[in-house]
Amino acid sequence: MSTATAQKKGFGATLWDYLTTVDHKKIAILYLVAGGIFFLAGGLEAMLIRIQLAVPDNDFVSAGLYNQLITMHGTTMIFLAAMPLIFALMNIAVPLQIGARDVAFPFLNSLGFWLFFFGGVLLNVSWFTGGAPDAGWTAYAPLSTTSPGHGVDYYVMGLQISGAGTLIGGINFLVTIVNMRAPGMTYMRMPLFTWTAFVTSVLILFAFPALTVGLFLMMFDRMFGANFFDPQMGGNHVIWEHLFWIFGHPEVYILVLPIFGLFSDIISTFSKKRLFGYSAMVFAVVLIGFLGFMVWAHHMFTTGLGPVANSIFAIATMAIAVPTGIKIFNWIFTMWGGSIRMTTPMLWTVAFIPSFTLGGFGGVMLAAAAADYQYHDTYFVVAHFHYVIVGGVVFGVFAGLHYWWPKFFGTMLSEKLGKLAFWPFFVGFHLTFFIQHFLGLMGMPRRYWKFLPNQDLDLGNLVSTIGAFLMAIGAVIFLINVIVTSVKGEKVSGDPWDGRTLEWSIPSPPPFYNFTQTPLVRGLDPLWIEKRQGNGKMTPAEPLGDIHMPNNSFIPFVMSLGLFIAGFGFIYQVDDKNWLIVGIAGMLITLGSMFVRSVKDDLGYHIHKEDLEKGAGSE
Amino acid sequence: MSSDQLQRLKPGQSPHEPEKATLEGKNKFLGFWFFLGGETVLFASLFGTYLALNGPESNTSGPGPAELFGLELVFIMTVILLTSSLTSVYAIYHMKNLDFGKMQLWLGITVALGLTFLGLEIYEFYEYIMHEEHTFTSDAFGSAFYALVGFHGGHVLFGLLWIVTLMVRNSKRGLNLYNAPKYYIASLYWHFIDVVWVFIFTVVYLMGKLGG
Amino acid sequence: MAKNTNSTSYEFYKQKNKEEMKYQLITFALMIIFTLVAFGMVIAEYNPMFTIPVIILLACVQVGFQLYYFMHMSHKGHGLPALFLYSGIFVALLTVLAMVTIVWW
Missing domain, CATH: 1.10.287 (Helix Hairpins)
Structure with missing residues (x-):
């Protein structure tokens, strides 16, 4: 397993390898591929929405299909595209940045991926079985509890399964960062990306259980006759709104914080400067994470919570602008006086700062509870959250992929094509969403299937659609870049960007055991310190010795498959109780695999010192 | 390192905290505590839902909390679960002394108490459903009650299956560095179930009886 | 150890x-x-x-x-477990507080 067998492998063997892998770098690739495919699906849905809204009174898609499109666009992009792409980046970079050979729970890492994957597939199966969910990505009751058909049932089961995967992934990263750091890698020497991955994992840990409960209640209401959200039976649909947003608001920080971290690393690398105000940056991240739990009701200002509650949540929301402002200024100060290289990752980063800041302005405007009564449920809100999610997360994912592509695949994405993809996407993004602020202020409500002519909305919507096409062109150029790069297959060195952190001290792609010898960390930006004060290489913290590695396992796949099957059983037992057998069978598969996992010893194996000396295992 | 982990630990030797003697053990220990932090939010969401839906406006049919709950049964259940928490402390006490036989014995007692608790809970639910017209679907109060207490019951069941699996799997080979962390976190889980129950009997049953 | x-x-x-x-x-x-x-x-x-x-x-x-x-x-070595548990309790308290105050109005 350790040596030359890894060389020429057939397709079947490679597939089996990926189905059973517990290697965080391969899991990162799985997250990247699956998240990428879902991103394309969500993008396609977005294009259909924009085509429908290109001209007034359009009949390109029917009203029902339009509802499904907006619901699935939002759900897919948040849960099935942004989350896994961020997990891809966290998986590839975090263990390398802290000098670890592996994550704390390789098995759970793999389980997290497969749960997410099967949840996402389950959600998208709904397109082919009589209609996707159509109650908006927020699935507010009673719209969602009374929505006919099985669309919302798929939403509930799909998100429940993939949410469990995310929670598991979060715990894995927490323990990895706490327990697996190399000698000398103290908390205050961790790269900012690792710090933000840590805080994001904390948010996952405390936010996802609220969604789990919310989805359970929704499932009980829709499929098992419970009355949580039915006012006639004494229920209260505001409970759903609270549970959803207690999860949902931290969720947006879960998405954006790692991106803040990777931008910090990128700015520092390409300005050839130590990050300005490192400790303030760490403090700001932790503060954002903390405040992120006390603001959820700003999504519900018009629900009627009363002026006291609204004021409290408005003030807490505005307070978040302070740590975010600290970060914006620190990024600018890092660049100030640095020797800046405008590479593709840096280009996305520089574009991010003003774009995200605009999103933040919109956010502070929305945080004013009294004014929110005007903005609520209009395109102003749509513009705001696309500015933070596209201008933040999507820009960040593009930057991160260009930056860490060598660590994923050992090749470099073309700089020329990278910049060529950037410009249409950047221009298209602002064209699409800037004007939506004004459409919103003019009163155009979100989620409406069509608008009427001659209400001053025609031009703005057309411009927005043109922008969306430009974004699509940018995304396609990026895909071409990926294909061209993989076909060429030009291998690069371990440190193509002249990096500062530990991931650049090892080959690209790294061997599966990452570090032959665990490095000794002497300070912040450890590799840079060695480049300036040492011989440019990390000093090993241990003599060459045997390396302990975990075994591959097929159990995570089977465990997730069981829940996937059970999902269908629970959805269709509403029509026919016989389907409960399928539900129980699926649960038994899952519990059975947990049982097997529990009773079978899994001790892993060793790569021997002699094999390491021969330079083995470098796939 | 790895196959040493399967060596049997005997009284009079080796590390005093076998559950944290290996890196895997330390990871499990920390990861499980973090998980319990998340579980806190999970149960808080259920408690919150219950507290929002236990008023007269949610009790559209059947009896309300004050008429429904009988304190004798709940008191017995509480004492049983508290005792099972103590017996699992004894089990871990013997684990730290590397006395496998006694650990298994005390875990066995824990399981027996847990099963009794679960049996009483099922009896309680049966009474409510059959004789009191208080069901999961009767009104929002019913839904919220069964969701909260049932979730706890589900945790008890899972904990029992987990502990029994561990006991049976390791009955022949005894305690080692590989399974010690597993026993330890299973006992943490069991205590956490007890923590949740302390709030359930206070918030659901006692406060329900007071009509508050 | x-x-x-x-x-x-x-x-x-x-x-x-x-x-x-x-x-x-x-x-x-x-x-x-x-x-x-x-x-x-x-x-x-x-x-x-x-x-x-x-x-x-x-x-x-x-x-x-x-x-x-x-x-x-x-026992010592429980600093992080305590931190995370109390963070969980903090979020839990906020959740329960919201549910008992601003769900019905």
């Missing part, structure tokens, strides 16, 4: 564990007493405005016992 294979250290820890077990038993006795008091107060039908805060307080103390004694959170 160094492997102390000599038996004197084993005896030392065994003694230590035994002393700790005494505290566990005291803890258990207190928990049973608290439970009795809580049930007793409800059965005695004191004013709920008085009883409710007291029984919630008793529950919190019991949970503290469970965490610090039964779950060994008082």
Whole structure:
């Protein structure tokens, strides 16, 4: 397993390898591929929405299909595209940045991926079985509890399964960062990306259980006759709104914080400067994470919570602008006086700062509870959250992929094509969403299937659609870049960007055991310190010795498959109780695999010192 | 390192905290505590839902909390679960002394108490459903009650299956560095179930009886 | 963690564990007493405005016992578990607070 067998492998063997892998770098690739495919699906849905809204009174898609499109666009992009792409980046970079050979729970890492994957597939199966969910990505009751058909049932089961995967992934990263750091890698020497991955994992840990409960209640209401959200039976649909947003608001920080971290690393690398105000940056991240739990009701200002509650949540929301402002200024100060290289990752980063800041302005405007009564449920809100999610997360994912592509695949994405993809996407993004602020202020409500002519909305919507096409062109150029790069297959060195952190001290792609010898960390930006004060290489913290590695396992796949099957059983037992057998069978598969996992010893194996000396295992 | 982990630990030797003697053990220990932090939010969401839906406006049919709950049964259940928490402390006490036989014995007692608790809970639910017209679907109060207490019951069941699996799997080979962390976190889980129950009997049953 | 294979250290820890077990038993006795008091107060039908805060307080103390004694959170090496548990409790309190105050209006 350790040596030359890894060389020429057939397709079947490679597939089996990926189905059973517990290697965080391969899991990162799985997250990247699956998240990428879902991103394309969500993008396609977005294009259909924009085509429908290109001209007034359009009949390109029917009203029902339009509802499904907006619901699935939002759900897919948040849960099935942004989350896994961020997990891809966290998986590839975090263990390398802290000098670890592996994550704390390789098995759970793999389980997290497969749960997410099967949840996402389950959600998208709904397109082919009589209609996707159509109650908006927020699935507010009673719209969602009374929505006919099985669309919302798929939403509930799909998100429940993939949410469990995310929670598991979060715990894995927490323990990895706490327990697996190399000698000398103290908390205050961790790269900012690792710090933000840590805080994001904390948010996952405390936010996802609220969604789990919310989805359970929704499932009980829709499929098992419970009355949580039915006012006639004494229920209260505001409970759903609270549970959803207690999860949902931290969720947006879960998405954006790692991106803040990777931008910090990128700015520092390409300005050839130590990050300005490192400790303030760490403090700001932790503060954002903390405040992120006390603001959820700003999504519900018009629900009627009363002026006291609204004021409290408005003030807490505005307070978040302070740590975010600290970060914006620190990024600018890092660049100030640095020797800046405008590479593709840096280009996305520089574009991010003003774009995200605009999103933040919109956010502070929305945080004013009294004014929110005007903005609520209009395109102003749509513009705001696309500015933070596209201008933040999507820009960040593009930057991160260009930056860490060598660590994923050992090749470099073309700089020329990278910049060529950037410009249409950047221009298209602002064209699409800037004007939506004004459409919103003019009163155009979100989620409406069509608008009427001659209400001053025609031009703005057309411009927005043109922008969306430009974004699509940018995304396609990026895909071409990926294909061209993989076909060429030009291998690069371990440190193509002249990096500062530990991931650049090892080959690209790294061997599966990452570090032959665990490095000794002497300070912040450890590799840079060695480049300036040492011989440019990390000093090993241990003599060459045997390396302990975990075994591959097929159990995570089977465990997730069981829940996937059970999902269908629970959805269709509403029509026919016989389907409960399928539900129980699926649960038994899952519990059975947990049982097997529990009773079978899994001790892993060793790569021997002699094999390491021969330079083995470098796939 | 790895196959040493399967060596049997005997009284009079080796590390005093076998559950944290290996890196895997330390990871499990920390990861499980973090998980319990998340579980806190999970149960808080259920408690919150219950507290929002236990008023007269949610009790559209059947009896309300004050008429429904009988304190004798709940008191017995509480004492049983508290005792099972103590017996699992004894089990871990013997684990730290590397006395496998006694650990298994005390875990066995824990399981027996847990099963009794679960049996009483099922009896309680049966009474409510059959004789009191208080069901999961009767009104929002019913839904919220069964969701909260049932979730706890589900945790008890899972904990029992987990502990029994561990006991049976390791009955022949005894305690080692590989399974010690597993026993330890299973006992943490069991205590956490007890923590949740302390709030359930206070918030659901006692406060329900007071009509508050 | 160094492997102390000599038996004197084993005896030392065994003694230590035994002393700790005494505290566990005291803890258990207190928990049973608290439970009795809580049930007793409800059965005695004191004013709920008085009883409710007291029984919630008793529950919190019991949970503290469970965490610090039964779950060994008082031992060293439990800094992070405590931090995460209290963070969870913080989010939990916010959630419950919202549910009892601003769901019905």
